[in-house]
Amino acid sequence: MPKLKIILSVCIFAILLSITSIIKTQTRIIEKKVYKLDEKIKILEKDLHETELDYSYLSSPGFLELKIAELDLIEYLPMDFSRIYLSYLDFNNTHKKITILQERNEKKIK
Numbered sequence: 357m358p359k360l361k362i363i364l365s366v367c368i369f370a371i372l373l374s375i376t377s378i379i380k381t382q383t384r385i386i387e388k389k390v391y392k393l394d395e396k397i398k399i400l401e402k403d404l405h406e407t408e409l410d411y412s413y414l415s416s417p418g419f420l421e422l423k424i425a426e427l428d429l430i431e432y433l434p435m436d437f438s439r440i441y442l443s444y445l446d447f448n449n450t451h452k453k454i455t456i457l458q459e460r461n462e463k464k465i466k
Contacts, residue, residue, distance in 0.1 A: 441447040
C-alpha cells in the first residue's frame with residue numbers, strides 16, 4: 357500500500373510538471389508573437405503621427421497662401437498635345453523620328 361501511494365504521487369507530480377512546462381512554452385510563444393505585433397503597432401502609430409503632422413502642415417491656411425504666392429510668380433503655359441505621350445513606346449518612337457530627321461539634315465548640310 358505505501359508503494360502504491362508513492363508511485364501515484366510520483367505519477368501525479370510528473371504529469372503536473374509536464375503540463376506546467378507545456379503551458380510555459382506556449383506562453384513564451386504567445387508573448388513573442390505579442391511583442392512582434394506590438395513593435396509593428398508602434399511603427400504604424402509613428403507613421404500615422406508623421407502623416408497627421410504632414411497633413412496638418414500642408415493643409416494649413418498660412419502654408420497654402422505661401423505656396424499660392426510662390427506659384428503665382430511662375431508663368432505656366434499650356435502644354436502642346438504633341439508633347440503628351442500615352443505610353444513609353446510613343447515617347448521612344450517620337451524621339452527616334454526626331455533623331456532621324458536631325459541626321460538627314462546633317463547629311464544635307466554636308
